[in-house]
Amino acid sequence: MDTVKFSGNPSAQLPGLSARIPQVLGKAFDRCGLAEIWTEKRFPQAAGDGYVFGVRPEHVPFLVHPLLDELQQVLQEEDARLRSIDRKLRMRLRASIHLGPVPDSGDAGRDRIGTPTNYTFRLLDSQPIKNAMGRTEPDVTLLAAIVSQRLFDDVVAAGYTATHPSQFAEVMAEVPGKDFKHPAWLYIPRNSLWGDPPPGARVEAAPPGSPGAGTVIHGDNIGGSSHRASGHGTVNVVGGNQYG
Template identity: 35%
Template sequence: MAPKFESAELPPYRAIMVVDMKNFSGEKGRDHARITESIPMILRNAFHRCGCAQLWSESRFHGTTGDGYFAGFDTRWTPFLLNPVLSALQDELEYQNRVHGGESAMRMRVSLTAGPVTDSGENWMSDGSGDTRIEAHRMIDSDDARAVLADSSGATCVAGIVSEQVYRDVVLSGYSGEDPGLYVEVGVKVKTFEGKAYLRVPKPSGDILRRGLTRHADAVEAADGAPSATAKDERSRAAPTYVGVETAQGSVGTVVTGEGNTVNSGGGNQFNGVGITGTGPTVLGTNRGPASSEE
């Protein structure tokens, strides 16, 4: 290993595409091997479908992630990975689901970025290593990318997300031949990675047609149906606080009363900073606690 502060040769720039199958963990274990083997076949078919067979055959490196796949390409091919490959993947998944669909349709998240990664030219196990590869995996795991498939119907088979660099160099510069308005900016914060990315959905459906491609974090659910960490944080901060309440029933958060108030807590706790006398607003059913009391 080279010393920490010694210069090292910069690896070549490559376009990195990562795909991830939605709800892979929800499938029966006996089907996992079949699904894992089908993913590169579906990708190859999509490249062939749109006339990019040579591009697929010339991938620099590739490999499985179990519930997904990754592949590296010469950066000159990056525009084609967006257009027409992304839409062709939507078409191929629609076809596969129509012909071979079982209880659940196959749907994929796809991330695309570009940058320096290792490339031996022989598809070694370590090829594709580098911060660029990490960025691709963090983007595909982002709340907004997951929310696209969670909020759409089975008609939406592909949720694409691309890095800020790819959006700037390929989309805004016109190389992908697409209207930049087809992309929606989102923030990505996964583990220690934080950055900007852009969603691209070839065939929107369901709730995303009504609300757009992004939603508030407290509504986002992970692929396994569990709320995301962001959602949990948001909900924990959303506990209600009632100040100067006339009447409140049910489960409430914090009740702050002024002087001269009557508090009937039911099964709740009281925290009174001053003596309470006379009559005043009534608050019923505050937080959990022992038997009711009145002062």
């Protein structure tokens, strides 16, 4: 996960905001009865404005549902708390989830290093999810998640999670300046996309520099997940990230 406009918060508040990210995640896991998954997370790492960790393959569906919806609720409560401290404080997150094998040997220097991890980071940095958070009402939409085609096919479309496939929007995940352009799926637990797109709308990024560049709505609704081969999936939580 990654925090949207993390550095835009007051500098004096950044250390505390960073420390709150895993606490918010842990609270969301606990609220939906998944405390054990949070306790057993693999190769967790805080990244200042984000967080990443892995889970066992059988736990991957729960990262999509009920976790994402519950995380939105927890973020709403956190938003009220932060505003009581400083009206300029915000914690809005982007998350990405992918499936794939990565090392899990207990060696912190080598674990989770691999193509699936890189792929997950690229999803998190892609234009569709950034555009979606930029076009949504910051007081309403506090979380957006993007999941890989593989995760969508193997977890969501396959019926292993309670979130329906129609709640996801198909997008083309592309990262400017990087050789990365792949189909993916966007999920927004509490959607407030400007322009009031109908449920299930397909959202895509307009080519950078084109007239009206930004998010293009094509058609219906929006939603997210993760996994990993050596027995764990990778989840990036905080402002947006997840790997496998």
